[in-house]
Amino acid sequence: MTPAERLLLTAKRCEIDDLEHLTAACDIVGDVSHFVHALQKERGASNVYLASGGQRFAERRHERIDECLATEQALRMRLDALGDTAGRPATTARLLRRIAYVWHALDGLEALRSNIEALQTSPDDATQAFNQLISALLSVVFEVADTAGDPEITLALVAIFHLMQGKELAGQERACGAFGFTCGGFDDAHRQLLLHLIDAQQRCFDTCLEFTTEEGREQWQREMPSRTQDGVQQLREMASGSTPLPKSASPLGETWYELTTRRIDAIQRVEAFLIGELSNLCLAKTLDARHSLSRHDDLFRELGNASPAVCQQLVELFDGSATHELGEVTARVVGSSLNRSLVELMCAQASRLQALSDELESTRRALRERKLIERAKGLIMAHQQMSEEQAYAFLRKMAMDQSKSMAEIAQTVLGLADILKPSTEKPSTEELPAEVRHTDRATS
Structure with a gap:
């Protein structure tokens, strides 16, 4: 071995x-x-x-x-x-x-x-x-x-x-x-x-x-x-x-x-x-x-099949320029057995960074959606005389009835800010869009 x-x-x-x-x-x-x-x-x-x-x-x-x-x-x-x-x-x-x-x-x-x-x-x-x-x-x-x-x-x-x-x-x-x-x-x-x-x-x-x-x-x-x-x-x-x-x-x-x-x-x-x-x-x-450990032949075959890809970014860096030959030399050096471990490390690190970036973006998106929901909930509480719980239930039911996410419904409600502007009287259901009137009746 x-x-x-x-x-x-x-x-x-x-x-x-x-x-x-x-x-x-x-x-x-x-x-x-x-x-x-x-x-x-x-x-x-x-x-x-x-x-x-x-x-x-x-x-x-x-x-x-x-x-x-x-x-x-x-x-x-x-x-x-x-x-x-x-x-x-x-x-x-x-x-x-x-x-x-x-x-x-x-x-x-x-x-x-x-x-x-x-x-x-x-x-x-x-x-x-x-x-x-x-x-x-x-x-x-x-x-x-x-x-x-x-x-x-x-x-x-x-x-x-x-x-x-x-x-x-x-x-x-x-x-x-x-x-x-x-x-x-x-x-x-x-x-x-x-x-x-x-x-x-x-x-x-x-x-x-x-x-x-x-x-x-x-x-x-x-x-x-x-x-x-x-x-x-x-x-x-x-x-x-x-x-x-x-x-x-x-x-x-x-x-x-x-x-x-x-x-x-x-x-x-x-x-x-x-x-x-x-x-x-x-x-x-x-x-x-x-099971993978018990199959030594298959496991060892990974060594023979593992041929790290050339660091294409370095090659493309010189494409179309007067120093294109330097790009080819760089590719040959990076592709050598001496530098394969470095390439693998770079690829693994890039993969981890991408995963972290994706996770961060997902988290930011979730935070943005929650802020939308909070703003919409506050708008409904202020203009529909609802408690915080009632406003949240109102948004959730709208989302379920229309098969949309709560963030989408929250964005729709915020877009109606002009319609739901403060007044001395509670807006009648006729002043609201049909989709909101329907949900308002269902939750009342």
């Missing part, structure tokens, strides 16, 4: 090692998902328990704690095992540091639960404590996505991270709503928090659906329960409206909790589906790399 062949085999083994340890890091995502879901349920039950002065959800809260303890044990075992792989490709210092913070935060759960049991903390303080722990757990998922070297695996992790982030915001919405309905009303601070959580989680879900697979988007459509969505929306409108809640609103805390829990459970099923896709992707890539 030649030195080149040995190096090629070593490179393939390194690739397999990278994939195996990346798979181990991705497995953490599944355990974090299960534990976060259990924590979110415990947080919601704890809010009802605290807001009712210990009169409601006492037994259910203990059930949620038992679920958390089981999933926490599985996560601790996984994190402990990862700590033994320090120095491996998928285990960076930042990832291990985040895991250390998570472990420390987990050790404080028992004290938090004791304070909740004794009613020695407020619903807001308890929610904040749960939020910080869940945020630390999600940072581990983000770090895994940030350190993944395979593009397909990275995309899958980005989609999962945004879905988990959106579900966490939905969980915070559940906790906020449970507190307000159980107490019999929402003050301005909690009402604004609720509206912010509704808008922020939708942005996360939109980003997830943009990055996930077609199968993932179909799973989302199948899992979202329309009746539950309608019930949640009705209670959202009650909570965010200016009309005070009726005196009999206290039992709505349990209704809200049940409806939002069904919705979050549906999101969790989508999350489990995407994590399953991720696991299958990691397995398929690892098996493919191992």
Whole structure:
């Protein structure tokens, strides 16, 4: 076996090692998902328990704690095992540091639960404590996505991270709503928090659906329960409206909790589906790399077939000029075996730069679209007397009805700025274009 062949085999083994340890890091995502879901349920039950002065959800809260303890044990075992792989490709210092913070935060759960049991903390303080722990757990998922070297695996992790982030915001919405309905009303601070959580989680879900697979988007459509969505929306409108809640609103805390829990459970099923896709992707890539390693002849054939292309840019630089011969000499030198590695390096670097440029442009485009949507939403709020949530729902429904993106609809609305100019009266529907009138009737 030649030195080149040995190096090629070593490179393939390194690739397999990278994939195996990346798979181990991705497995953490599944355990974090299960534990976060259990924590979110415990947080919601704890809010009802605290807001009712210990009169409601006492037994259910203990059930949620038992679920958390089981999933926490599985996560601790996984994190402990990862700590033994320090120095491996998928285990960076930042990832291990985040895991250390998570472990420390987990050790404080028992004290938090004791304070909740004794009613020695407020619903807001308890929610904040749960939020910080869940945020630390999600940072581990983000770090895994940030350190993944395979593009397909990275995309899958980005989609999962945004879905988990959106579900966490939905969980915070559940906790906020449970507190307000159980107490019999929402003050301005909690009402604004609720509206912010509704808008922020939708942005996360939109980003997830943009990055996930077609199968993932179909799973989302199948899992979202329309009746539950309608019930949640009705209670959202009650909570965010200016009309005070009726005196009999206290039992709505349990209704809200049940409806939002069904919705979050549906999101969790989508999350489990995407994590399953991720696991299958990691397995398929690892098996493919191992199969390639076992076929030495095919692998070594790459060496014979690998003939780097001439650096055409240098040749074309001199085409048509008096120094064309210098271009040919340059081409021969660059094409020599001595300089092939340099050419490959230049090509690889150019490819990475192009990929970064494409990614940057995609990000800029997404930011531009979001700014358009924000401007259009603000215009609708100002001239149609809608809340922020209603304006966003208005834009989203227009986009769905017309099979267009929200950015396209936002651009259309902004183009109607002259028609929607301020006046002492709300513009009648006859003043608006037909496509907007149709959607306005549908959302009213």
